[in-house]
Amino acid sequence: MTAFHLGYGTNGFSNHRLDDALRLIADLGYTAVALTLDHHHLDPFADDVAERTDHVAALLERLELRCVVETGARYLLDPHRKHHPTLVSDEPERRIDFLHRAVRIAADLDADCVSFWSGIRPSDVDIDTAWRRMRTGVSMVLARASALGVRLGLEPEPGMFVEHLSDALRLREELGAPELLGITLDVGHCVAVEPEDAASCIRRAGDLLVNVQLDDMRTGVHEHLEFGEGELNLPGTLAALTEVGYSGVAAVELPRHSHAAPDVAARAITALRAALTPVLPKNDDHDAEWVSSVDHPWLVEAEQRVRTDPAAVRTLFPAVGRKVGRAPLRPESDPQGLVHGTVDDLARTRLLAALAEVLDGRALGAEVAELYRYGDDAERRGVLRGLSALPDSVVSTGLEIVRDALRANDIRLVAAAMGEFGARHLDAHSWRHGVLKCLFVGVPLAAVVELSRRIDDELLRMVADYAEERRAAGRAVPADAEKLLEVGR
Amino acid sequence: MRIFDPHIHMTSRTTDDYEAMYSAGVRALVEPSFWLGQPRTSVASFTDYFDSLIGWERFRAAQFGIRHHCTIALNPKEANDPRCRDVLDVLPRYLAKDGVVAVGEVGYDSMTPEEDAVFAQQLQLAVAHDLPALVHTPHRDKLAGTKRTLDVVRESGLEPGRVLVDHLNEPTVAVVADSGCWMGFSIYPDTKMDEHRMVTILREYGTDRMIVNSAADWGRSDPLKTYKTGLAMLDAGFDESDVDKVLWQNPVQFYGQSDRLVLDELPGFTPSGETFAGNSVLRGGGSGGAA
Numbered sequence: 001m002t003a004f005h006l007g008y009g010t011n012g013f014s015n016h017r018l019d020d021a022l023r024l025i026a027d028l029g030y031t032a033v034a035l036t037l038d039h040h041h042l043d044p045f046a047d048d049v050a051e052r053t054d055h056v057a058a059l060l061e062r063l064e065l066r067c068v069v070e071t072g073a074r075y076l077l078d079p080h081r082k083h084h085p086t087l088v089s090d091e092p093e094r095r096i097d098f099l100h101r102a103v104r105i106a107a108d109l110d111a112d113c114v115s116f117w118s119g120i121r122p123s124d125v126d127i128d129t130a131w132r133r134m135r136t137g138v139s140m141v142l143a144r145a146s147a148l149g150v151r152l153g154l155e156p157e158p159g160m161f162v163e164h165l166s167d168a169l170r171l172r173e174e175l176g177a178p179e180l181l182g183i184t185l186d187v188g189h190c191v192a193v194e195p196e197d198a199a200s201c202i203r204r205a206g207d208l209l210v211n212v213q214l215d216d217m218r219t220g221v222h223e224h225l226e227f228g229e230g231e232l233n234l235p236g237t238l239a240a241l242t243e244v245g246y247s248g249v250a251a252v253e254l255p256r257h258s259h260a261a262p263d264v265a266a267r268a269i270t271a272l273r274a275a276l277t278p279v280l281p282k283n284d285d286h287d288a289e290w291v292s293s294v295d296h297p298w299l300v301e302a303e304q305r306v307r308t309d310p311a312a313v314r315t316l317f318p319a320v321g322r323k324v325g326r327a328p329l330r331p332e333s334d335p336q337g338l339v340h341g342t343v344d345d346l347a348r349t350r351l352l353a354a355l356a357e358v359l360d361g362r363a364l365g366a367e368v369a370e371l372y373r374y375g376d377d378a379e380r381r382g383v384l385r386g387l388s389a390l391p392d393s394v395v396s397t398g399l400e401i402v403r404d405a406l407r408a409n410d411i412r413l414v415a416a417a418m419g420e421f422g423a424r425h426l427d428a429h430s431w432r433h434g435v436l437k438c439l440f441v442g443v444p445l446a447a448v449v450e451l452s453r454r455i456d457d458e459l460l461r462m463v464a465d466y467a468e469e470r471r472a473a474g475r476a477v478p479a480d481a482e483k484l485l486e487v488g489r
Numbered sequence: 490m491r492i493f494d495p496h497i498h499m500t501s502r503t504t505d506d507y508e509a510m511y512s513a514g515v516r517a518l519v520e521p522s523f524w525l526g527q528p529r530t531s532v533a534s535f536t537d538y539f540d541s542l543i544g545w546e547r548f549r550a551a552q553f554g555i556r557h558h559c560t561i562a563l564n565p566k567e568a569n570d571p572r573c574r575d576v577l578d579v580l581p582r583y584l585a586k587d588g589v590v591a592v593g594e595v596g597y598d599s600m601t602p603e604e605d606a607v608f609a610q611q612l613q614l615a616v617a618h619d620l621p622a623l624v625h626t627p628h629r630d631k632l633a634g635t636k637r638t639l640d641v642v643r644e645s646g647l648e649p650g651r652v653l654v655d656h657l658n659e660p661t662v663a664v665v666a667d668s669g670c671w672m673g674f675s676i677y678p679d680t681k682m683d684e685h686r687m688v689t690i691l692r693e694y695g696t697d698r699m700i701v702n703s704a705a706d707w708g709r710s711d712p713l714k715t716y717k718t719g720l721a722m723l724d725a726g727f728d729e730s731d732v733d734k735v736l737w738q739n740p741v742q743f744y745g746q747s748d749r750l751v752l753d754e755l756p757g758f759t760p761s762g763e764t765f766a767g768n769s770v771l772r773g774g775g776s777g778g779a780a
Contacts, residue, residue: 180575265500314582314585315585316583318582318586318587321583321587322749323588345577374536374540374579374582376540376543376547376585376586376587376588377543377544377547377548378587379545379586409545410545411543
């Protein structure tokens, strides 16, 4: 579906043997890996590094994993000082030696690139000196990379000397724009420290991108988060990668989640796949092939219009069904789209995400409330399903909307209200009544997101009473109610 | 007989009506926004009504296998009340909706200057939103009102082929036939027009641009008048293709100009009896009251 390769970083599997990590990553469906060289993961200083590299290369080939080499190991060079020495340290030799070794390994693994950062400028080193050191160090690594035909990716890193994309681009210019020197971009970093969003950074880096790291983050906080926990617009970011024609590795970067790596990696690829689901061109031929990599041109244009003129959403939002279709996303298992939603739901989520890129919290809340207020059934459903793609600033607006929908009797609205946003934000009482309402009106409980996590004794009591009431009236008890009570037993 | 009722106020009707209509062959309808009997006093009661026309009523009709569409406008009677006129400001939001297939009902009630202004303004909304217009003709002073209506339509620049002039009778049909607008007839139990007079008009004027509706609402009216007109046509020697033209093809052609008609069968439609806990329409309350 995508031209680029979804991968996972081995630094998020630091409690696993490298071979095990690679197999797990491949098994989950990733087609790439970002390999962080470390003392226990293909140690570049080991005596038998050549043999080990051959072994890893063979395994990558067998697992059909594409790879990039990462050099951000914490205590590989100095057991006392994290990341030390760096390219801007007084004595950067050991760092440069390491990067040379990484280039050799990348060549042997047939990796896309070696990714690296500048390091933190020591307080006693002035900016000019640091800049000079960067130029010298990068030139030395470039010389080695040129000899072996390996590309380098300079990664701007929050808190480090080369912190912003603009710094990295400037350094590259000063070095004469060497062809082998590209950019590694962490999209979470864009949220944390860049003046513009990740999609804009991707467009700015354009064809200089050689490596992309995927994770969520909040503004101003350099903490790698799982998708959905921060403010990243994941669908918009991935769409921007497609837009600029990126064809390399885009790997999840969650170095502090190793303790639960298999689960975290599984959640990540689910989120990525959901964000990548393309909205297909309207096709009147029902037998037509539904799998397609083509994004809907009307939607792409509509997103751009919303970005430049947010008020345009008021006329675009109602037109979505007419333009992109209304089919359920998974017609075989979910013919009414109650569980997984419909094509127009998905398209409306993307318009909301575009709106969130350009409006601040208060304006966004007001616009979303109006879209719901003046929306027909389909638009209201679109708002409900899109709420989880919006920043926390609209949570209170979102809750008002969800509560309104739970008062409705249109089962499609009730189903959409019990989606991801409802699961995350509804208080226990309202949520339980929402579940019960689903049983009453015939919404399959599969539509209730995180049912098993939120289920509690009070809900089970309510469902048991409901079942009892049905039996007393001589009516059938819905299968979903029976199943729920079974689970609770 | 497949029937498209191009003018019926389902908000005022029961689920028995929906079932009877489905049995008679009604598969699609248009519900024009109109006066509710009780005058409204604020914009908010209009928007709640419009929301129902694009939301709840559409959903309710679907439960009975019928595709529901609507037209949206400030009706002529309430155009005279300054408390209601601000609804004109929110109309553009509604005219963008999926189920909205025309601007309407617009036109005259008492032919006041306020009605003049609001009528002309709403015809411009139809032009701006690329929608046809459904025009109501007055109950009193009908011929003069119809002529004035056609003048205003001409001045609007809206093509006559995109205008349906409704509630016609023997004295008013000729001027509308000459104008190029579509001709609508509301078949009522004892006012406006009945099915036998309708057949006579069809004999005289032919079936082109002819549209028949029940206009059933909260007054004495019959949602099966479209069906009964079809039977009267057959009795009078029209063939089934003539009936299909008047009761299906013509309204589809007229409202189809909006590009927003959805006429495919509702997926998996089966009349909902037991499905929804014994309620005749989904209420959500089950045996426990309102959910």
